[in-house]
Amino acid sequence: MQKFFLLAIILLICKISFATNSVNYNERLKEALPGFEMPSQWLQTHPAFRVIGNLYGVGGVDLASYLITSDDGHILINTGIEGSLKDIEKNIATLGFDIADVKILLSMQSHFDHTADLALIKELTGAKMYATKKDARVLEDGGLSDPHFGGLETFRPVTVDKIIEDGEIIKLGDIRLKVYYHPGHTEGSSSYGMKMAENGKTYNVLISNMGTINPGKKLLVDPTYPGVSEDFALTYRSQKQIGADIWVAAHKSQYGFYFKYKASQSYSPDTFFDPEGFLEAVEKLAAAYTRQLEQELAELDQKNKLRN
Numbered sequence: 397m398q399k400f401f402l403l404a405i406i407l408l409i410c411k412i413s414f415a416t417n418s419v420n421y422n423e424r425l426k427e428a429l430p431g432f433e434m435p436s437q438w439l440q441t442h443p444a445f446r447v448i449g450n451l452y453g454v455g456g457v458d459l460a461s462y463l464i465t466s467d468d469g470h471i472l473i474n475t476g477i478e479g480s481l482k483d484i485e486k487n488i489a490t491l492g493f494d495i496a497d498v499k500i501l502l503s504m505q506s507h508f509d510h511t512a513d514l515a516l517i518k519e520l521t522g523a524k525m526y527a528t529k530k531d532a533r534v535l536e537d538g539g540l541s542d543p544h545f546g547g548l549e550t551f552r553p554v555t556v557d558k559i560i561e562d563g564e565i566i567k568l569g570d571i572r573l574k575v576y577y578h579p580g581h582t583e584g585s586s587s588y589g590m591k592m593a594e595n596g597k598t599y600n601v602l603i604s605n606m607g608t609i610n611p612g613k614k615l616l617v618d619p620t621y622p623g624v625s626e627d628f629a630l631t632y633r634s635q636k637q638i639g640a641d642i643w644v645a646a647h648k649s650q651y652g653f654y655f656k657y658k659a660s661q662s663y664s665p666d667t668f669f670d671p672e673g674f675l676e677a678v679e680k681l682a683a684a685y686t687r688q689l690e691q692e693l694a695e696l697d698q699k700n701k702l703r704n
């Protein structure tokens with residue numbers, strides 16, 4: 397009798413795991429994005445680290461996830477690709493926190509390399525998913541309606557519980573996190589800012605979604621989505637105006653993580669202090685954007701000339 401009971405339990409577990417894992421999204425990417433090869437760093441884990449105060453990095457070697465802690469629960473921003481959940485969970489545990497205490501999930505951009513395990517973490521923790529309206533649509537359909545990478549689901553769809561507005565302050569315990577709409581990279585990309593006091597200094601901290609333009613994206617001529625060009629311009633303008641004393645981004649490569657941080661060093665609030673580097677990074681992306689606009693216009697000109 398006991399054996400039967402055990403067998404029934406095993407079958408039930410298999411059935412549950414089969415139901416939740418019936419799609420392998422990392423495999424699916426090959427079909428959804430022909431020619432795409434997963435960068436090897438995207439699969440590699442990285443130990444957790446403290447950015448400043450109660451802001452921690454809990455993601456992988458390049459794909460960044462951030463944990464903001466409070467006595468009343470935590471906020472988790474981004475996952476990595478499918479399978480990143482277990483590394484994020486482990487990283488949170490090594491910091492002395494529990495993933496079960498995550499109350500709010502956020503995303504900076506609704507691309508599969510930052511969202512793939514949001515649905516599983518939501519299921520595991522019961523946390524509420526907050527998103528901008530335009531990214532909510534893409535999060536809920538698993539990337540299907542992404543104007544650039546869409547057409548097929550590229551990650552597990554996640555239900556959004558609350559739409560966040562530009563300038564809104566997300567509150568949890570003593571966390572006060574300001575939402576900034578920084579569209580372009582995705583229609584609903586967003587950054588998150590907060591003030592952090594440490595050693596008698598107050599730092600402007602920005603978890604910044606950088607306005608990178610994915611290859612193949614069109615800004616002016618047959619734009620990837622209507623208004624994409626204006627969106628990028630708004631983002632560069634806004635980021636220059638906000639500025640940041642301390643900044644991090646969705647990819648560690650975007651904010652020079654490995655130039656700033658070595659695993660052996662002890663914590664200092666100034667490790668990621670880099671206000672000039674932030675403006676330079678934004679300027680660099682804005683310049684690439686201007687070059688692409690010029691190129692698209694030149695190509696259009698050429699086409700019109702050939703036509704006449």
Ligand SMILES: [Zn+2]
Nearest residue numbers: 505507509581
């Ligand atoms: Zn992206």
